[in-house]
Amino acid sequence: MLLLISCANFSKLQYSRIYKRDGWQWRDRVIESLNLKKDDKVLELGPGSGYFTFALAEKVAPSGQVFALDVDEKAIAKIQGRVAEEKIPNLHASVYDGSLIDLKGQKVNVIFSVNVYHHLPEQIKYFEKLKSHLAPGGRIAVIDHHLEMGMVLRIFVSKDHQTPPETIRNEMDAAGYKIVQTEDYLPLQSFMVFEAK
Numbered sequence: 138m139l140l141l142i143s144c145a146n147f148s149k150l151q152y153s154r155i156y157k158r159d160g161w162q163w164r165d166r167v168i169e170s171l172n173l174k175k176d177d178k179v180l181e182l183g184p185g186s187g188y189f190t191f192a193l194a195e196k197v198a199p200s201g202q203v204f205a206l207d208v209d210e211k212a213i214a215k216i217q218g219r220v221a222e223e224k225i226p227n228l229h230a231s232v233y234d235g236s237l238i239d240l241k242g243q244k245v246n247v248i249f250s251v252n253v254y255h256h257l258p259e260q261i262k263y264f265e266k267l268k269s270h271l272a273p274g275g276r277i278a279v280i281d282h283h284l285e286m287g288m289v290l291r292i293f294v295s296k297d298h299q300t301p302p303e304t305i306r307n308e309m310d311a312a313g314y315k316i317v318q319t320e321d322y323l324p325l326q327s328f329m330v331f332e333a334k
């Protein structure tokens with residue numbers, strides 16, 4: 138019975154990698170879905186351990202750049218350490234205060250965040266301000282946990298660490314963005330891409 142309830146979302150899991158995040162996160166497919174160009178500039182908000190960050194930098198290398206901003210000093214220090222060790226010239230990780238973004242006048246083509254939306258302060262104001270950092274035609278990709286999965290999968294997601302997709306759509310609309318892409322292959326998360334209206 139439980140399997141039937143969750144059937145649609147269970148088919149979105151990669152069983153060969155089920156014991157790792159790769160089993161449900163589809164990192165490579167997510168990055169493909171962003172349709173990045175070689176020289177794109179990407180801003181990742183809340184990179185954490187850098188699960189997506191290094192793959193993004195590789196995707197747009199050598200001429201594209203990735204900027205990664207997080208409030209967590211230890212997380213950024215770890216990313217910076219790996220950047221230095223592996224000599225990755227196009228990845229720039231910095232600590233920031235969680236609301237004021239300073240890209241030293243650079244504009245980016247894509248802003249990307251995974252499981253960060255629910256952490257952001259006053260999302261509508263936050264994304265309104267982000268518009269000034271987007272290059273013409275720039276896009277914002279938001280992936281966040283939701284609770285719209287089968288009952289069995291719901292054990293993976295805490296009520297406090299998710300955002301209903303409808304809330305993201307409504308808040309981004311209020312912040313002045315229109316939705317231009319929706320992907321539904323992630324079993325635990327919504328994945329939407331927005332552009333300024």
Ligand SMILES: C[S@@+](CC[C@H](N)C(=O)[O-])C[C@H]1O[C@@H](n2cnc3c(N)ncnc32)[C@H](O)[C@@H]1O
Nearest residue numbers: 183184185188207208209235251252253256257
């Ligand atoms: C659940 S983790 C996700 C990390 C990473 N995106 C991933 O998917 O592996 C949330 C991250 O958001 C960061 N964070 C919290 N508030 C933030 C803010 N206002 N701006 C940017 N990052 C923030 C946290 O420090 C943490 O690294």
